[in-house]
Amino acid sequence: MHLAYPAVLSVLLFCTGLYGVLARRNAILVLMSVELMLNAVNLNLVAFDVWLRDALHSGQALTLFTIAIAAAEIGIGLSIVLMVYRNRGSSDVDRLRDTAEGPDDDSSDDPDAAAPAQRTQKAEATA
Amino acid sequence: MNLAATTQGFLSPTGVEIAFILVGLVTLGAAVMTVTTRQLVHAALWLVVALGGLAVEYLLLTAEFIAWVQVLIYLGSVVVLLLFGLMLTKAPIGRSPDADSGNRPVALAVAGTAAAALVWVVVDAFRTSWIDLDGPAQGSTDTVGAILFRHWVLPFEALSVLLLAALVGAIVLSRKHAKGSETGSATDSDSEGER
Amino acid sequence: MTTTTLAVLVPLLPFLGAAAGLLLGRKAPGFVRPLAILPTLAAAVLAVVVAVRQGGGETIDAATRFTPTGSVPIDLALHLDGFAVLVAALVGVVASCVQIYSTAYLRDDPRYPSYAALVSLFTAAMLLVVYSGDLMVLLVGWEIMGICSYFLVGHYWETPEARAASLKAFLVTKLGDVPFLIGLFALATDAGTFRITGILDAVEKGGIDHPTLIALLLLAGVAGKSAQFPLHTWLPDAMAGPTPVSALIHAATMVAAGIYFVARLLPLFASSAAALIVLAVMAAVTMVGSGLAALAQDDIKRVLAYSTIGQLGYMAGALAVADRGAAVFHLISHGAFKALLFLAAGVVIHAAGTNSLAAMSRMSGLPKRIPDAYWTMTVALLALVAIPPFAGFFSKEAVLVAAEHSALGGLTAPAAAGWTVLVAGLLAALLTAAYATRLWLLAFRGRGAEAPDHGREPRAMTSVLWLLAVPSLGLGAAFGYFDEWFDGRGLAPTLLTAVLGTGVALIGALLTYGAWRTLRHRDGLAVPMPAAAVVAHPDAAPSAVEAEAVATHEAAYGSVAGAPDPADPGRLLLGPLHRHAVTGFHLDAVYHLLFVRPVQAGAELVRFLDREVVDTYVRGSGTGANWLGVLVRRAQTGNVQTYVSVLLAGTVVLAIAAVVLSNVNAGS
Structure with a gap:
């Protein structure tokens, strides 16, 4: 089999996953897209392992490890998404804007008044 | 390595290749549906199709153990977890109008450019490389078992520790704490107002 | 002791008295009166002794090279002739009288120590002018007298008249001193020396090329110091200072310095x-x-x-x-x-x-x-x-x-x-x-x-x-x-x-x-x-x-x-x-119109330019930095997807650039 086929399929899957990560609003959909990316990588690893006829089969071993890590990651990721949903009422990625800076966040007129305001904002973020 | 690069022409596909291409198209289509559909649960189901297609690809590449592990883990647990997550976060049934964020054009541009560049590079690099599938199966279960428990045993054990840690962490994170969440939810509902 | 040594002591003693008075005035108030009177009295006595010894006979000249300047050297020189010794005796006697009088006149004044020290310093400067044989050293004494006059006229600085008068005295005399300085330099350049004897020799031999110009420049300084028309306006207003100061400075000594200077260099003036x-x-x-x-x-x-x-x-x-x-x-x-x-x-x-x-x-x-x-x-x-x-x-x-x-x-x-x-x-x-x-x-x-x-x-x-x-x-x-x-x-x-x-x-x-x-x-x-x-x-x-x-x-x-x-x-x-005579024939008003108003207008202009033009740029750079900050802050949206998009876009660009460059380099 021409090596190009699995390689190109892997690339296209990866870029599809990339699009999903950047374009989807719901955090769980983002996680799905991340899974797509990981699987694309797995396909690449297996294809090259078979092509190279590796004695150690490192490609396949790494694929297994990737699968396991992906499983662990999805578990943790989902629990985080659930926590966020519980605290903020939605799991939309673009609602999570605590690190944002507004245009007038650091006014030069009254630094004493601005500093406590920023401190309370940070307190809310870490709660 | 490059097996008989001169005897096989570029457009002389074998049966395996045709099968690979067809399954690959299905997989790709399902993946595209996953990232574009507006129905959240349908996205998870399309993901099932994509991952399943990949399992078939693994089989075609003679990596049978990995194929079944893929089915077991990904289709069996990961997708189920995703569905649970959708359920617990009360994902809307049916079309939701805001499934895509405002970042779509940029995402399309980045992904498209990346795809074009990578495809071009890959095709250009591996134009004359062929996988030899006629030899002994590279991914049979006993081969994989042998190498896992002979050469890769330590990372294998570390991985199990990792899974344990993930398990414990997920449980800790999703417990309802008395002091942490109640005060947090009161103040965070108005910090959510700032965009 | 030789006459020269005594003559060196005459300006030196009041100077030391002034220095001691300024340093010790606050710490040892009991010493202030003796420090005021004794050095001046001693200087007066020594000046009389020097006068008697010189007796109107041979001129005593003594000099040491003070500093080589690269062009015209400056000497610490004494030139004691009949004029010098008599005027010095006068200065000494009047200064001693003024110091004795001041002990009673400023009996309860809290600033008496500095006053007495400044009067001593002034006396030292005048004696330096009188005895000096080198024009640069004379100029030093001249200028020290000017600054002491400023301090002493402004002694009652709680009153606005005294403040204004001291500034006016200083500025008007300085206005005359600038052409004076230029004249001195021109004279020294023509004669090749600052020594008075050297200059008088050069005048005799006709070595001065522009005697009229130099004389007129020097006359400007003399007019300022000796209060001649048109630079006399400071002297009536300087009466806002204490009376002993007026007696010393504005009667006997400082105003006489200009006359004395012209008398010293009279051959130069007479040649024009x-x-x-x-x-x-x-x-x-x-x-x-x-x-x-x-x-x-x-x-x-x-x-x-x-x-x-x-x-x-x-x-x-x-x-x-x-x-x-x-x-x-x-x-x-x-x-x-x-x-x-x-x-x-x-x-x-x-x-x-x-x-x-x-x-x-x-x-x-x-x-x-x-x-x-x-x-x-x-x-x-x-x-x-x-x-x-x-x-x-x-x-x-x-x-x-x-x-x-x-x-x-x-x-x-x-x-x-x-x-x-x-x-x-x-x-x-x-x-x-x-x-x-x-x-x-x-x-x-x-x-x-x-x-x-x-x-x-x-x-x-x-x-x-x-x-x-x-x-x-x-x-x-x-x-x-x-x-x-x-x-x-x-x-x-x-x-x-x-x-x-x-x-x-x-x-x-x-x-x-x-x-x-x-x-x-x-x-x-x-x-x-x-x-x-x-x-x-x-x-x-x-x-x-x-x-x-x-x-x-x-x-x-x-x-x-x-x-x-x-x-x-x-x-x-x-x-x-009568009406015009009271204001000194309105000369003050004329000067105000001619000099004070334009300078003040110029100062206003400079202030305006500084505030509106220069400061605008300064403030503008601050404001510009602020705007830049606002712009950059707009990029911090908090949205992770935006961040990742930008990151990946950059990565893709870099990757393409690397690939293209390697292709170009490899020539494939």
């Missing part, structure tokens, strides 16, 4: 006829104008100030007819009697509780309260009016004789200069007699309420007055003796000028007396003066009384200089000129 004529015209205008102004002043010290300006005009006139012996003779006798006049005026102000002649003329019995000041002031006024046999007669005669000789074509000066000085001198003699008589009559022949009794004036003050009365009486008779010390041209009065001069003076005095009697008759004294003219705390120390009098004069009368007094004989004598 144009310079002599300019000097003669300056002197004439000064003499007549100041005489007229003195007739209209109400403040007793301002009358004396204008009188000083006029007498300096006499000295300048003598120099304009190239007779420096007469000029320095008048300088010495004027120093004695003018210092006496100022110190006595201090006593009068303290006793009367006011400096206003109009208020004094409504007080009777003042002579009984202050007999020492009364008699010594009378002696000094007679010397000023040049009545024989007082000192002023002989010295003024010397000037008039020199002018007459020059007018009739005898000396090295042009005849025009001689005639100018002669005519102006006679007119000024008349005016001098007029204002002196007016002062005496208004101050001591007042009629009205009894003058208050403050007890005897302090012994320190009155004894000094009698000390200075001696030379005012007798110095003139020694003219023959002095002639040897000077150029030997003769200082004797001639019959014609003596008769003319004395006659003119008597006419002036009689006119004033007549006017005074007439106004008395018309009962002008019935018009009372404002109560505020007489100071409220007359029992305080004399300096405090004077400060208060200076501060309240303008408030009481509406003007620092004049008073609306119908019994003032000056009003009758001057007629329509």
